[in-house]
Amino acid sequence: MAQAIAPANIAFIKYWGMRDADQILPYNGSISLNLDACLTTTSVVFDPTWDEDLVTLQFYQQEPQTAGGRARERVVAHLDRIRTIAGVTTRARVTSSNTFPADAGIASSAAAFAALTLATTAALKLDLDERELTRLTRRSGSGSAGRSIPTGYVEWYNGDDNGSFAESLAPPEHWDLADIVAVVDTSAKKIGSAENHLLAITSPYFKVRLEGIEQRLNATREAIARRDLTLLGETMETDAVSMHVVCMTQNPPSFYWSAGTMAVIQAVRAWRAEGLEAYFTIDAGPNVHVICAGSDRAELQRRLEALPEVSFTLANGPGAGARLVEAPG
C-alpha cells in the first residue's frame, strides 16, 4: 500500500505534437510550473488474492465511482508497464481523488498519472530515482505528467527514451508567481489533445513553431533564473499562440478558443497596457491561465471574476512535485 500526491502543472512552453506515440516522445522540450492548489491524491494497494484491477475515481465534489472503459484501460496499461518492470502480475486497487473540478480546463491527467506512477512504484518497492520516475510517468501516455514529478519550475527535455526526462529548474519558493485559471466554458464540447498531438505535423506552421522553440526555451530558463516576469510572459504568450496557430491550421483545423477565451485574452492585454502586468496562456481547451506576480493575484482574480464570460476562477501558487504521503489506516 502506498499513497502519493501530485500537482497539475501549467506549461510556459507547451508540449505540442508527438513524434513517437509508442514511447511518448515530443517534438520539442517544454517548461512548466507545478500548481499548488490543483492536486490528485492516489493510493495503490496490491493483493495476490484479487484477479482484476479495480480503479475508483473520485472527482471534485462528487461521489467515488468505479472507472470503466478508456479511463480504466489507461490506468491498467500503466499498472502493467510498472508490473513488468517489477516482475509481478499481482492485481491492484487504485483509488484517486482530485482537489479541483475536472471541467476547469486544468490537465488533470498530468496530476493523475504522476501520482499513479509514484504510488505504484512505491507499493511495489521499486527503487527508481527521480529521473527514471519522470521517464516512466511520461510513458503513461500523458507525456506532460512527467513534469509533475520534480518540484516547482520544471523542464522536460526532448531526446530519445533515455534523454526525454524532466527535472526541476527551480523550487517553488524561488519565485512567487500566481496562475489564475479563468474558467470560461464548462459546457464546451471537448476536443481531446491526443488526436491533435498527431495532427500537428499537418499544419504548415508547425515547422515555424519548432524553429522558434530553442530560443523560447532559452528565454524561459533565463526568465525563471532571474525572475523576469516580462520576459517570461512575452515568451509564454508567443508560445501559446503558436500552439493554437498550429491547431487552427492543421488538417482538419481545430479551434480550442471560445468567445470567453477571446474575452479574457483581450482583457489581459488591456489591463497590461494600463500597467497591471499579467500574461495569458491556454492549453488544449477554452479556459485561460493568467500568470502574474503573487502580489497581483487577488486583484487579477477579482478582475477576472468580474468578466461576464468567466464562470469562476482557480488561483494557484508554485507547487511542489509528486510526493509520497502516509496512507490512512
Add this chain to the structure above:
Amino acid sequence: MAQAIAPANIAFIKYWGMRDADQILPYNGSISLNLDACLTTTSVVFDPTWDEDLVTLQFYQQEPQTAGGRARERVVAHLDRIRTIAGVTTRARVTSSNTFPADAGIASSAAAFAALTLATTAALKLDLDERELTRLTRRSGSGSAGRSIPTGYVEWYNGDDNGSFAESLAPPEHWDLADIVAVVDTSAKKIGSAENHLLAITSPYFKVRLEGIEQRLNATREAIARRDLTLLGETMETDAVSMHVVCMTQNPPSFYWSAGTMAVIQAVRAWRAEGLEAYFTIDAGPNVHVICAGSDRAELQRRLEALPEVSFTLANGPGAGARLVEAPG
C-alpha cells in the same frame, strides 16, 4: 461634374502585407467579391475659381460633414495624383455618401476610393481603360479599392506597377452567393490596417502564408469557375485564419478577434457540421463575414441575428463594379 457609385468588396484571398508603400504593391495577389448593398456614391466637380479642395462626407444616417485632418489629406493626395495625370491644378468639390454604417466592419475605404477615382477621372475627361483605372485606384493607398472597379468576382494581380492591376473573373450573375456580415462589436478600439500591412513581415509565419498563396489563388479561381462552395469556403477560411495568424504573431502582436468573433466562428463551424454550408472570413476588425449560397441567406441571417454576441447583420449579394451615374441637377 461627374458622379460614380462603387461597391465595397469582401476578399476570399486577402491582401495582407505591403511590399512597396509608395506604389502600394502587395506581397501577394488577392481575389474578392463586390457587395451589392454596401455602396459609396461620390460626386466630383472642378471649378477654376476655387482656391482649395472641399471634401464633404456623409456617413450612413448622419448629416454631411466637411472632412478635415487625415481623411481630407488622403482625398486631396489622390486628387493631386489624378490632376497631375490630367495636367491641371484646378480645385475640386468632392461629396461622398455611404449606404452602409461606417462601423460595420466593412472596408468603406475601398468603395470610397474606387468611386473617387472614377468620378474624378470622368470629371477631368481622362481616357483610362478599366485596367488603368484599377492601377490608379490602387495608388490611392487603399490598395484593395482597385478590386472595387471591375464587376463581380475580381482578382488583383501581384506584379510591378504595370502588372499590379485588377480584373473581373466572373460577373455577379455567374454565381448567386451571399455575404452576411455579422457585426459583433461597434465599440471596439480600431486597429488600423495600415501599420499592420507593414508589420506583417515581422511575423515568422508570414513566409508560410505566402508559400501557400498560389495554391489558394488557383483553388479560388477554380471554385468560382465551377461554383464550388465547399472548395471556395475551405480555401477562404484557411486564408483568413492565415492572415490573422500573421497579425497575432507579428511584433508586436495584434489581435483583431473579439469574443463575438470567436462566437460566430464557432457557430458557423457547428452549423456546417450539422449540414448548413457556410464559411467565415474576417478582415482587419472583429466582425465576421459569413459566405453561403444565396438560397441559404435568409436562414443564416436569422441564425446569426439570434446569437447574443451579434448586434446586427448586413446581407449582400454579388455586386457590379464601379460605374458612372447621372449627376443630379
